[in-house]
Amino acid sequence: MGSALLSQWIDGPEAITVVDPAGSEVPEGVSLVADRAEIADRRFDCIVAAVKPQLIDDILADYAGNLAPGGYVLSIAAGYSAVRLSKLMGDAPVIRTMPNLPAAIGRGVSGICPGPHATSAHTGHAENFMRRAGSTITVDSEDKLDRVTAVAGSGPGYVFEIARAYAEAAMAQGFDEDEARDMVLGTIGGAIAMASEPSAASLEDLRNSVTSKGGTTAAGLAALNGDGGLSTRLHDTLQAAYDRAVELR
Ligand SMILES: NC(=O)C1=CN([C@@H]2O[C@H](COP(=O)(O)OP(=O)(O)OC[C@H]3O[C@@H](n4cnc5c(N)ncnc54)[C@H](OP(=O)(O)O)[C@@H]3O)[C@@H](O)[C@H]2O)C=CC1
Numbered sequence: 001m002g003s004a005l006l007s008q009w010i011d012g013p014e015a016i017t018v019v020d021p022a023g024s025e026v027p028e029g030v031s032l033v034a035d036r037a038e039i040a041d042r043r044f045d046c047i048v049a050a051v052k053p054q055l056i057d058d059i060l061a062d063y064a065g066n067l068a069p070g071g072y073v074l075s076i077a078a079g080y081s082a083v084r085l086s087k088l089m090g091d092a093p094v095i096r097t098m099p100n101l102p103a104a105i106g107r108g109v110s111g112i113c114p115g116p117h118a119t120s121a122h123t124g125h126a127e128n129f130m131r132r133a134g135s136t137i138t139v140d141s142e143d144k145l146d147r148v149t150a151v152a153g154s155g156p157g158y159v160f161e162i163a164r165a166y167a168e169a170a171m172a173q174g175f176d177e178d179e180a181r182d183m184v185l186g187t188i189g190g191a192i193a194m195a196s197e198p199s200a201a202s203l204e205d206l207r208n209s210v211t212s213k214g215g216t217t218a219a220g221l222a223a224l225n226g227d228g229g230l231s232t233r234l235h236d237t238l239q240a241a242y243d244r245a246v247e248l249r
């Protein structure tokens with residue numbers, strides 16, 4: 001996720017340094033170091049925590065000394081609380097954000113939650129930073145950010161899985177893999193683009209406009225969600241993701 005954001009941040013005015021022990025490639029103009037020891041005496045206005053939440057305790061405390069006076073920590077980690085991170089880093093100002101993977105093409109949806117000691121200047125900077133990767137929603141509690149995580153952060157995973165299963169079903173109707181993928185992604189993309197038009201009707205009305213009485217869509221929808229099974233499954237999906245975020249706090 002860090003490299004997805006980096007790809008949208010590189011055109012900005014900031015000088016960016018990436019610490020990556022694996023030494024992955026970084027875009028031109030970005031400095032790469034393999035070990036924090038190489039930047040031990042440097043100070044940064046913003047430290048982005050982009051490691052797995054399970055690794056934060058082991059990694060981030062060392063970076064407390066790398067924060068410039070007036071700087072802040074921007075964490076993209078799911079669940080791990082800003083309160084805990086701030087304490088870990090010597091009461092540093094912390095803002096949590098929850099982006100999602102389409103940030104890689106500037107189409108992300110990012111939640112933002114100011115945490116301990118974060119000033120309005122820090123929040124403004126974080127909002128500006130995340131807006132470069134798509135749209136943003138600022139929330140006023142960490143609990144709400146964990147719910148953004150369940151809806152949007154993990155969301156592309158649900159969408160890719162739904163599209164994959166949809167394409168698999170298309171293949172069972174006799175289409176080859178490429179045909180199935182093209183038809184399914186074209187259909188999903190077209191429908192989403194139409195629903196995203198400023199003057200678009202409600203999602204329910206749009207669904208109804210496809211559904212001729214006694215026709216094929218009505219038959220398909222009855223099988224898809226006639227018993228409310230799809231609605232229940234999606235409710236359970238979001239709840240499970242939220243519950244996991246709570247476990248990671
Ligand atoms: N994937 C997603 O869609 C989203 C992820 N997030 C959050 O982003 C964070 C990263 O997740 P994700 O990108 O999926 O995971 P990845 O494992 O792909 O990325 C984590 C990166 O951190 C690197 N790393 C490991 N140890 C260190 C270290 N000591 N110092 C610096 N870097 C280190 C890893 O290197 P190596 O591979 O060598 O271990 C890896 O490149 C998580 O906190 C996650 O909750 C948030 C929103 C969406």
Ligand SMILES: O=C(O)[C@@H]1CCC=N1
Pocket residue numbers: 078149153154
């Ligand atoms: O699966 C995860 O934990 C991360 C956070 C949101 C998306 N990916």
